[in-house]
Amino acid sequence: MGQGEPILELKGISKRFGGLTALEGINLSVTPGTVHGVIGPNGAGKSTLFNVITGLLRPNSGEIVFRGNSLGRIPPHRRVPLGLARTFQNIRLFKDMNVEDNVLIGQHVHTPTPVLSIIFGTQPATEWEDKAKEVADACLRKVGLESKKSELARNLSYGQQKLVEFARALAAQPELILLDEPAAGMNVSEKAELLHMISTLRDEGYTVVLIEHDMKLLMNVCDTITVLNHGKKIAEGVPRMVRNHPDVIAAYLGKGGDVRAGTC
Amino acid sequence: MYYLANGLPIGAIYALVALGYSLIYASAGVLNWSQGDMVMLGAYIGYSLHRLLGLNYVLSLLISMLVVACVGMLVERTVLHSLRKRSSPSINVVIGTLGVAIICRNVALAIWGPDAQPFPSPVGSTPINIGNLRVLPQDILIVALGVALMLLLQYFLKYTREGKALRAVAQDRMAASLMGVDVGKADMLAFAASAAMGAAAGILIAPLFFVTFNMGAGIGLKGFVAAVVGGLGNIPGAIAGGFFLGLIESLASGKISSGYRDAIAFSVLIMVLWLKPSGLFSRTTKETV
Amino acid sequence: MKSHKLTSSLKGLHKWVLIAVVLSIPFVVTNLYYLHLINLIGIYSLVVIGLNILSGYTGQVSMGQAGFFAVGTYTSALLMMKLQAPFWVATVMAAIVAAIFGVVIAIPALRLTGPYLVMATVGFGEIIRLVLVNWVPVTKGAAGLTGIPAPSFFGFTVFSERSFFYLIYAVVALGILVAVRISRSKIGRTFMAIREDELAAESMGVPTNIYKVAAFAIGAAYAGVAGSIFGSFSGVASPDGFTFDDSVGFLCMSVIGGNRSIFGALIGSITLTLLSELLRFMQSYRLIVYGAILLLTAIFMPQGLSGLGPILREFLSRRKRDKKSYDDVQCSQRKGR
Incomplete structure (x- = not known):
């Protein structure tokens, strides 16, 4: 695909829950190789947007085009091999499994499942397993948690768990990675590291879509920011422009805060 | 009409037992597998009071409900409380309360012996003709007292302080606890009320069958099924589920085959769950993030 | 690991x-009676291994395991009695037919969780039992099948308790081997991910429905093989042997032994079978004590008996540690985790 062509394009996406409209006619296009931020007050529809993109929710209307294919009714698990991976706002790790196994699940679609070889204990199964583990360890190394790979996920700190989710998403070898509030609950140094990691990802050619409340982080890392309020897109553009957009300021001030005030 | 008349009394019994499951599930979020044995205990205590001591039927019913309610509270205090303190997986609650069920069953066996005990109906066994239907007076008593108890429970939940606390816990355990509701007490009440409902079911059904030490297993299972189909934790749902199950059973044994009655009932219920995965009478909500 | x-x-x-x-x-x-018990333990442990894969690993609690066990027993017995099929053919068929039943129950169960799933599996078990009772022309109804042939291989008939012992434990060993391989493979890992968080697993590309159906099929196939052996072992089979209580019994073995471990299945079957024998001297109080032990295990050993393994290992490594120098302490600490 050409440079100008979007990797992900949302065309008129609407999602209603009963009488509540969570998303209304959202148009969005994400340029490959960029970091695209999505912000908005609580309840603006950000997480719903992610759920619609990953297929956990089906939109009432509109179309999602990812790398030239319409996603339509494709179920969530079949969107992963197309190059889509995500993290969750509230950590959803496999808590009673160790860190390495968590990351290995991220590779599910990229490794075969040699059933007979597993049952008979023959070479192919072990070889694939070793290869998968190498990739998993490489992903863990990227987030700096290789030393924790045998720990149970539940025993890690909050920030570390967020990073494991990050590694798990990386293991899915996505083209586009959706991060749902990755910095929430992280301390200052963890945030700095996260910032560095996201920029590295972009340099490596990944596309990142990021929901975040931490304005400082967003301003530093995003190429484009989309602002949602009450399920509608109210602004979009480069960070500096968005920050000074009157509607954005109104949306946040309406909640009694300042855009520059930082974390909500 | 005939099937309706046949299905109502047994449906009322199932509804009473189902209420027990639902109430506990709503409050404590667990399955209590000793529910059926509360039915058995209720029947035996009622039997002892009514048949052996010659007490009045309704009085026996009330005393028995009270005694079994205490057993229910004891189960909550000892078993559930210990399990909750260790935040055990919910399957352990099932196994733990199953242990309670086995203990109850065998204590009853030790006290009352292995023989089935007859429990004649206090209202006689001459069928009454209503139109062209022949109905046992006990059936009428079951439906009347059963419905009365359900209304009483509704009243308790809606209008008393304790009932409101219980409903608050069922809505949101954490929030209720933060608002100063004693969740432990709510659990205890749920267990007590459930056990009492079960005991009532036991005494009401005893005149239709014999009282045996293992009568709880079958009724308990049916009550569970009714509660699930109605949507666990949903009180009107449990009642509806009970009557629904009674009706299906009556239809299945009348129209198709009595041997396959339960098989048909279960098939219908599995179908129901297939269409509505969280019960007939609850609104389905898909989990999202 | x-x-x-x-x-x-x-x-x-x-x-x-x-x-x-x-x-x-x-x-x-x-003592032939004891040997008989040991053989029964082997058969039960096969059922429970299947249940552990289904419930412990994949998180799909089944209270209908006796139903699959029954399907295995009757399939194999009828094949041997009506079609003179050899034992091993009948056993393979029992596994396949039970697995098909597993798939059939898995499909309505796919959308169910928790108590709703429990209800569906309970219902399934009861339906199987009631069909066995009522389908008299084939199953001989409540009276059950008698004269189920003993297994025979190359003209050698397995008849005595002792020869059954070798047959049963050869199958158990094979069953454990396969189950351990599955549980430590990508398949086992995916099962666990579904147990831990189905939605997250799906979001990471796991076709959760296929895996859940597979878990049901595997769990049922184990019960089917066990059922086939059970039929030939006891020579008779009647619906009484496959009640809801039996399903609950299997679940107890699974949980008490520790359902997140394959060996837990063996530990659970041994413990509960022996326990109910050992308590025999207490006569009518036997089951009261049995219930109390069940209750106490559920409360005080949330991971089942096999959950004691890591604790025990920790204890042993701590004792070893005391004797070693400081450097070794660090090392063994890391290993002991």
């Missing part, structure tokens, strides 16, 4: 010692 230390030591000398001990059991245990 938690059990790394255990397996690596087992792989050495211990493994051979274990095999020798198991092989000599029929010569040491001369």
Whole structure:
């Protein structure tokens, strides 16, 4: 695909829950190789947007085009091999499994499942397993948690768990990675590291879509920011422009805060 | 009409037992597998009071409900409380309360012996003709007292302080606890009320069958099924589920085959769950993030 | 890997010692009744291994395991009695037919969780039992099947308790081997991910429905094989042997033994079978004590008996640690985790 062509394009996406409209006619296009931020007050529809993109929710209307294919009714698990991976706002790790196994699940679609070889204990199964583990360890190394790979996920700190989710998403070898509030609950140094990691990802050619409340982080890392309020897109553009957009300021001030005030 | 008349009394019994499951599930979020044995205990205590001591039927019913309610509270205090303190997986609650069920069953066996005990109906066994239907007076008593108890429970939940606390816990355990509701007490009440409902079911059904030490297993299972189909934790749902199950059973044994009655009932219920995965009478909500 | 230390030591000398001990059991245990019990334990443990894969690993609690067990028993018995099929053919068929039943129940169960799933599996078990009772022309109804032929291989008939012992435990060994391989493979890992968080697994590309159906099929196939052996072992089969209580019994073995471990299945079957025998002297109080033990285990051992393994290992490594120098302490601490 050409440079100008979007990797992900949302065309008129609407999602209603009963009488509540969570998303209304959202148009969005994400340029490959960029970091695209999505912000908005609580309840603006950000997480719903992610759920619609990953297929956990089906939109009432509109179309999602990812790398030239319409996603339509494709179920969530079949969107992963197309190059889509995500993290969750509230950590959803496999808590009673160790860190390495968590990351290995991220590779599910990229490794075969040699059933007979597993049952008979023959070479192919072990070889694939070793290869998968190498990739998993490489992903863990990227987030700096290789030393924790045998720990149970539940025993890690909050920030570390967020990073494991990050590694798990990386293991899915996505083209586009959706991060749902990755910095929430992280301390200052963890945030700095996260910032560095996201920029590295972009340099490596990944596309990142990021929901975040931490304005400082967003301003530093995003190429484009989309602002949602009450399920509608109210602004979009480069960070500096968005920050000074009157509607954005109104949306946040309406909640009694300042855009520059930082974390909500 | 005939099937309706046949299905109502047994449906009322199932509804009473189902209420027990639902109430506990709503409050404590667990399955209590000793529910059926509360039915058995209720029947035996009622039997002892009514048949052996010659007490009045309704009085026996009330005393028995009270005694079994205490057993229910004891189960909550000892078993559930210990399990909750260790935040055990919910399957352990099932196994733990199953242990309670086995203990109850065998204590009853030790006290009352292995023989089935007859429990004649206090209202006689001459069928009454209503139109062209022949109905046992006990059936009428079951439906009347059963419905009365359900209304009483509704009243308790809606209008008393304790009932409101219980409903608050069922809505949101954490929030209720933060608002100063004693969740432990709510659990205890749920267990007590459930056990009492079960005991009532036991005494009401005893005149239709014999009282045996293992009568709880079958009724308990049916009550569970009714509660699930109605949507666990949903009180009107449990009642509806009970009557629904009674009706299906009556239809299945009348129209198709009595041997396959339960098989048909279960098939219908599995179908129901297939269409509505969280019960007939609850609104389905898909989990999202 | 938690059990790394255990397996690596087992792989050495211990493994051979274990095999020798198991092989000599029929010569040491001369009381035929005890040997009969040991054989039953083997059969039960096969059922429970299947249940552990389904419930412990994949998180799909089944209270209908006796239904699959029954399907296996009747399939194999009828094939041998009506079509004179050889035992091994009948057993393979029993596994396949049970697995098909597993798939059939899995499909309505796919959308169900928690108590709703429990209800569906309970219903399934009861439906199977009621069909066995009522489908008299084929199943002989409540009276059940009698004269189920003994297994025979190459003209050698397995008849005595002792020969059954070797047959049963050969199958158990094979069953454990396959189950352990599955549980430590990508398949087992995916099962666990579904147990831990189905939605997250799906979001990471796991076709959760396929895996859940597979778990049901595997769990049912184990019960089917066990059922086939059980039929030939006891020579008779009646619907009474496959009640809801039996399903609950299997679930108890699974949870008490520790349902997140394959060996837990063996531990659970041994413990509960022996317990109910050992308590026999208490006569009518036997089941009261049995219930109390069930209750106490559920409360005080949330991971089941096999959950004691890591604790025990920790304790042993701590004792070793005391003797070693500081450097070794650090090292063994890391290993002991």
